[in-house]
Amino acid sequence: MTAVANLTAMEVEALTDVDGSLNLTDGHARLALSPDQAAIVAALPTMFAEASRRRFPDIEREAHTAFLQAIGQHSAPIGTGRILSCYSSTLATDIVARALPNGSTIAVLHPTFDNIADLFVTRGLSLVPLSEEDHLDQVWPGPPVSGIVLTHPNNPTGLVTPKEHLRALAEHTVRHGQRLIIDASFRGQVRDAQYDTYAVLDEAGADWILIEDTGKLWPTHELKVGLLAYSARTELPIDRAFSESLLSASPVVLLLVTALARNWTEGGYEYSRALVERNRTAVREAIEAVGLRLADPASQISVARIALPDGGPDSSVLYQEMLSHGVHVLPCAPFHWADPQGGLRYIRLSLARPFEAVDTAARTLARSYVELTRATTAPVH
């Protein structure tokens, strides 16, 4: 085993932990299926047969249509060849990173999931952080920054870039000849982020790349796709990078996505949202009882950050303490990829889990926090 320190490594560790501990690390949906969703999964053999019978381009276009319509993206370039179905949004990001000019400088939202920054760095790009504050204040970098990378909504903070704000940013990138790259992996969970982004970007004349993801919406055991869409203005060798990475996503998975996306517009969204919000409430109540609070009370995505007061135990200590109680969560330092110290006062729990798991984890967190605080402040005899 080699040394690892990124968030996914901690998620892998939690996933492969053999002692039966609770895993609230990754943002993948691990909620129970609704009855309708369960009926869809029961039709998998039929989908398999359908994938054998029908032409791949038809299956793919249908999935793009159903999914993008379900999340409000009515102006997405369906049927133009400019939407590529990847195994995952991570692979889509890596394809973009590979297609960008080597050595170029891009600005990346900060904090955000460390993997996004890592993939760009590993491909030889120079990164500068764009803080959420600067982004909200419309303080965007000009050249030599040639691209701006947003996460929308942001992970872990849940920050949604409002429509008029995105329009201003798009116009900024047009003025400065920059590319705008948006990872919208959590978009499906948040109605506020479901305005027609493609229309806004095209109206501004932007050179845009958008990454969509089905992996955060449904508990489908990694049967998912990441979509990589790009503007007609984009001249990067994205198709080449795609063809170096894969031949095609699975048509069976695309058929599953089609069915789940249709259900998403027929109550599936509200069903999942209610489960997540019930879990968020459980976390809030458990931590407020010991004087802690949610860092992002307005967040609507399926993870929650908890703010830890200055002077008390930090998230790396609390993370270890919770591990010793059999609960995996994520300390937030790695999300602050350009300034890990900045994340020490936050810890993240995934809410896309059965209620009992979230409730137990939140209570464990509260108890651990109290114990650690007492140990720190207890008089020494």
Next chain:
Amino acid sequence: MTAVANLTAMEVEALTDVDGSLNLTDGHARLALSPDQAAIVAALPTMFAEASRRRFPDIEREAHTAFLQAIGQHSAPIGTGRILSCYSSTLATDIVARALPNGSTIAVLHPTFDNIADLFVTRGLSLVPLSEEDHLDQVWPGPPVSGIVLTHPNNPTGLVTPKEHLRALAEHTVRHGQRLIIDASFRGQVRDAQYDTYAVLDEAGADWILIEDTGKLWPTHELKVGLLAYSARTELPIDRAFSESLLSASPVVLLLVTALARNWTEGGYEYSRALVERNRTAVREAIEAVGLRLADPASQISVARIALPDGGPDSSVLYQEMLSHGVHVLPCAPFHWADPQGGLRYIRLSLARPFEAVDTAARTLARSYVELTRATTAPVH
């Protein structure tokens, strides 16, 4: 759309061709399921439920065991943490390429699937070709080459590296402090390649990396995994590169692989092999009727190269002519990644297709070849 020229791009083009033409490009299995395999696919909803109930590490270990035992790899490091389940063998190769020291020089078998060379080049490595002739003559490079990359069996030639030969190569790499990287994606199709490679490499004391693939064996519509296994001697940051690429493969796919691998040892192998060999015979008979021959008559993998005599139409011309008749195949120049001219006299057909498709394609090839030859040699009036 950007300019593309690799083999996968041609495969994507064939897959997404909307006019209903025949696709004999990619080596992915698109045969009919056997009755036993169909029964396994029918159990997908049960597997989904099982994936929800059981722990991921147990499901993964079971899949590794079933698959690696089914293809004779009894000494693979199951349960050590040194076998990583990736979405595909391509992603496994890219993870290896990322983990290798930047700027190092590796030797790669030649010809072979261009994607292998491309992934290494894109990650900043320097490549030198190792011809099949030199490999067979045991003329292997020493330093500064720090790694040797084999495809076993090779694609498209079907060349199998015999056991004693691999042992000698492993000892060569130990003497020279080199790594040995083997892509065994087609191994499951060929008994001769199923000797226990892990035992041979470990006995020699080699620093090895092995890539296995379930994607070439079963017509499961891209529901597949690539396995990335590495030696205890390997000190590369492979786990880090893996965690940058994905969290985990799908446990549903791993359960499907387990069931299909068990069936592979109970008649599945013979069933698929009979279909492929019937198709190879159809190709041979169709082309021999017009004076052409199989380039690799001893090949046992699910693709066949056809040799084109000097002076006649080359494979790029024949490829275009077949396209005009609605048949997608692969010209072989890109397989000769270090010398594209060297591949002009070969054209490749996938045999993992329904008989009618292969038979039609072979007859189209024969007819196209005759027509092109006549056009070239016809007297001008």
